[in-house]
Every structure is written in C-alpha cells, then in structure tokens.
Amino acid sequence: MSEPAGPAAPRHRLLVVDDEPDLLTLYELTLLREGHDIETARSLEEARERLAADRFDVLITDLRLPDGSGLELLHELEQAGDRPEKSIVVTAYGSAAHAVEALKAGAFDYLTKPVDLRQFRTVVASALGRAPADEVPALRANPAGPRSAARPPAPMPTGGLPPAAGLTVGAFERLLGQSPAMAAVRERIERVARSMAPVLVRGESGTGKELVARAIHERSSRGGGPFVAINCGAIPEALIEAELFGHRKGAFTGAQEDRPGVFQAAQGGTLFLDEIGELPLAMQTRLLRAVQERAVRPVGATAELPVDVRLLSATHRDLAAEVAAGRFRQDLYYRLNVIEIPLPPLRERREDLPLLAEAVLRRLAAEAGTAPARLAPEALAALAVQPLPGNVRELENRLHRALALSRGGLLGPEDLDLPAAPAGGAGPGAAADARTAALDAPPPVQAPPPAPPTPEQLATGFAALLRDPLRLPERLEPWLDGVERLLLVRALELHHGNRTAAGVRLGLTLRQMRYRMARLGILRPEDGGEPGEPGEPPPPGGTP
Numbered sequence: 001m002s003e004p005a006g007p008a009a010p011r012h013r014l015l016v017v018d019d020e021p022d023l024l025t026l027y028e029l030t031l032l033r034e035g036h037d038i039e040t041a042r043s044l045e046e047a048r049e050r051l052a053a054d055r056f057d058v059l060i061t062d063l064r065l066p067d068g069s070g071l072e073l074l075h076e077l078e079q080a081g082d083r084p085e086k087s088i089v090v091t092a093y094g095s096a097a098h099a100v101e102a103l104k105a106g107a108f109d110y111l112t113k114p115v116d117l118r119q120f121r122t123v124v125a126s127a128l129g130r131a132p133a134d135e136v137p138a139l140r141a142n143p144a145g146p147r148s149a150a151r152p153p154a155p156m157p158t159g160g161l162p163p164a165a166g167l168t169v170g171a172f173e174r175l176l177g178q179s180p181a182m183a184a185v186r187e188r189i190e191r192v193a194r195s196m197a198p199v200l201v202r203g204e205s206g207t208g209k210e211l212v213a214r215a216i217h218e219r220s221s222r223g224g225g226p227f228v229a230i231n232c233g234a235i236p237e238a239l240i241e242a243e244l245f246g247h248r249k250g251a252f253t254g255a256q257e258d259r260p261g262v263f264q265a266a267q268g269g270t271l272f273l274d275e276i277g278e279l280p281l282a283m284q285t286r287l288l289r290a291v292q293e294r295a296v297r298p299v300g301a302t303a304e305l306p307v308d309v310r311l312l313s314a315t316h317r318d319l320a321a322e323v324a325a326g327r328f329r330q331d332l333y334y335r336l337n338v339i340e341i342p343l344p345p346l347r348e349r350r351e352d353l354p355l356l357a358e359a360v361l362r363r364l365a366a367e368a369g370t371a372p373a374r375l376a377p378e379a380l381a382a383l384a385v386q387p388l389p390g391n392v393r394e395l396e397n398r399l400h401r402a403l404a405l406s407r408g409g410l411l412g413p414e415d416l417d418l419p420a421a422p423a424g425g426a427g428p429g430a431a432a433d434a435r436t437a438a439l440d441a442p443p444p445v446q447a448p449p450p451a452p453p454t455p456e457q458l459a460t461g462f463a464a465l466l467r468d469p470l471r472l473p474e475r476l477e478p479w480l481d482g483v484e485r486l487l488l489v490r491a492l493e494l495h496h497g498n499r500t501a502a503g504v505r506l507g508l509t510l511r512q513m514r515y516r517m518a519r520l521g522i523l524r525p526e527d528g529g530e531p532g533e534p535g536e537p538p539p540p541g542g543t544p
C-alpha cells in the first residue's frame, strides 16, 4: 500500500553528491518536489564535511567524483558502524561490474546514467520505505492487499532456537540451527537485507532456500510489501513468459483477460525466482532485459511497465558450471549472483538435528492439537547417520510419517522408516510395514473408489520411493494415475475449475482434459454430473 507523500508524510533528509551542477540541480528539484530536505555536495571532501556534521536518511552519490570514487563514502559509512544512511550509487558507465561493486560495498541500490527520473524517484522512495509521491496505483500489485505497508515489528532474535509459543513467527525466526554454518547464514541474511542487491541462495533440495529468501524479504525495508515466489522449473516453457511478465487479453488462446505476471505482483516487494537454473535460455535473455531495464512488457502488450522489485533467486545447481557449459547466460549469472548465500546440507551440520526435530514435532503437535511427541535418543542417533538427501524437508516428512504411523509419545528408530530397517516379512515391524506399503501404493482410481490419496499421502509415498532405491510400487498404473490426478486437480484448483485454462497450464487441449478427468473420475464442485463452465469460451474449431 502506498504511503501518501505530502504534508502528512515524514520529511526525509537526503544528501546528493555529484560534480555536474546541472545534474545536481535536477536531482535536487526532483527530490524537493517529493517533499524531502536536500543537501548537496560536489566532491568527496564536501560530502565528508556534510556527513560529519549531520545524519541523513539517504546518500545519493555519483561513482566518479573529482577527488575519488563515491564508493569511498560507502566504505567510510560502513566502517563507522552506526550510520543510518542508505546509499544509492549513480554510475555513468552502465557496466554491470560497477553496479555489482557498489552493491557489494553495501549500496542499497544503483542507478545508471542517463538517469531516468521516474526510476530515480522510485529507487529513492524504495530506500525510504515509501512510494513515490504520485505513484500510479495500478502499478502496485496489492494496493490494498492483505499485507500492511508498515513493516511488522521484528520479533526478538532467537539465535536459532525455536521461538516461544504465542509469538508471530517470521521466517528468520523459523530458520533454526545453532551450527556455525547456520549462524553464518543468519548473519548474511541480516547483512544483505539492508540492500537491494540481488542474492542467489544455493543449496540442495530441502535445505531451506525459500525460507532464507523469505527471511531476507521480511528483514528488508520491503518487508511490508509482497513476497512472490515462482518455481522456474515447474512452469511449462510456453507459459513462462506470461507467468513472469503477464499477458494482455487475447495475446494467446486462453488469455481471456489481462493478467499481471509475477514481476507486477511483486511490485514494491521481493520476487523469488526458485530453481533459476531451470530457466530456458530464451527466457534468460528476457529476464536479463527486465532486470536491466527495471521494466517488463506483458505478452501482447506494446508498452513496458516499470517495476520496482528486489530479485532473489535460488538453485540447487552449480550455476557457474552451467555458465561454463553454455546453459546459463553469464551476464544474467553476474546480475543475479551479486551476493551468494550457500546453504549447507543437513548432513554437514548434524548438530542441528535435535533442535530441528524437536521444532518439527512441536509444530506437528500444535497443528494436530495434541501433546508433542518426542524422539527417542536411539531414533535421533539412527537419523544422525543417514545421508538425508532431502535435508530438512526429508526430516519433516519422516517425522510426519512416523507420527502418523506410531501411537505418538516416544518415537523410536523403527517409526522412522529408515533405509537400514528390514523391509517386509512378518515380525514385530510387519504392521508398520503394511501401513507403509499402503501409503506407497495409491489406492486404485477405478470404481469403486475409496477416498483417493490425499496430496500429502502421495507426496509421502513418492518421497519414500525416491529415497529408497530398492523400493518399487507393487503396480505402476495406480501410481501414475495418482500422480496425474494430483496434478489435474491442482491445475483445476489454480484455475477455479476452468478446464480450458487448467489444460493450457498443463499443455493439454480441452478435449484431453475432459478425457483424463473422466477416466480418473475427477469432478469439479460445480459439476452436478453435467459439466458447465462459466466463462469458458467455445473450444477453438467448434467441437472439442
């Protein structure tokens, strides 16, 4: 939500440093019109004098000054340790290298000459945590969305311990672990949250990359804005452009109305591009352009829309190697990877296991409204020698499953379904094995269908299959049907039951959707037997 500028908005003090008098006047006038108090300086020396005499909210400095580099000011402010200024660097060279250098030196953001005044105002406003005075409301994705513009008060840091019950828990506080590796991650999050620098979070699946991205967002001055996450590996190639940049009505079959993409949805906030390494090369080019221009052009549109978005991305791949192999654009890599946060796998920080396990069991108990179960020391010891390739998510799934299969209370190693445990055969664990097998094989989907597997059951069963190289489903068909059903239902839910749109999303025609839904017995809520789709256009070419 935009904070209105004008008499009610607080006045901010800004220091602008540039040796070109005309530019200085232009910046000054622009900022005065925004209602700020401005001081100017034409050299490093003058800037140092102003900074010694006063404190500012924002320092805007040219990179090249007659007596040195504007970066020196950034370093000096950083070294002082207690300065409030956020720095914006203006570079005449437009090269990514200078911008990257500035961001690494702690700049909140950078601008390239010739400076676009609208962009200038947006960046300054963003550093001040407010919207420019005459922000066009339509450009903001959630003008009156559920999130408030004010950053919620940051909960007390917990040092990686679970926060006390009853507190609103942010992502930073949920990020548990007292290992040195996790302490380093937390320290980096705090540091990068202060700037606009793009961050690449690198780590294996389930190590907490998204949690880290959320923590950066929440701790940043954009924390009151939207956080939008998109998994670049999960979108069909044909739809990526529209997902990222939006589309205009009629831009392609199925585009029944204008739709914003994730860039617009993240306006004023943070866009998290998960699995960035999966983005096809052609899309990498478009993404690079959007990042450089800070503007996007929706599919089917003629004009570009400015966007004010901080980019965070994540990958489980070695992106440098992908660059070397020609699968990832080097220029985009440098743009996104200004700061990197590596997340170590759980097997390299096993000391975090007890804390994580306890927190997961407490959360699951709170969700179920029961007393938390405990992990027997032998169970913890057994877990600690596992490779845990799925990391924290695998731990969560194992504990979830163990709780479902055990009687609660104390969980032993036998409850954890660890690969070393003997599979099958009659014996003390046979009952649990039988229940495990039931989860692994989704029930048949043909009539008479008992309740189809829930997404959680499927996910748990699927995870178990992937985890254990010796395990196979008893019958392949029901498995595949179960997965297909899950994806169809998900697509239908995402598109409010509209089969055409869901089909487009899955690369299927309406006819194929109908066939598959009928085969799997999927009914939409409004299907009282005879499907009728409100708002669905007649299928192209007449009959489906």
Ligand SMILES: Nc1ncnc2c1ncn2[C@@H]1O[C@H](COP(=O)(O)OP(=O)(O)OP(=O)(O)O)[C@@H](O)[C@H]1O
Pocket: 174, 175, 176, 177, 203, 204, 205, 206, 207, 208, 209, 210, 211, 212, 274, 316, 356, 392, 393, 396
């Ligand atoms: N350090 C941690 N403390 C507490 N919970 C964590 C931690 N790391 C991860 N988790 C939890 O593990 C699960 C997976 O985390 P997340 O989705 O952030 O991982 P990811 O690396 O983005 O996974 P993927 O690569 O598969 O998308 C989430 O439920 C998250 O809350």
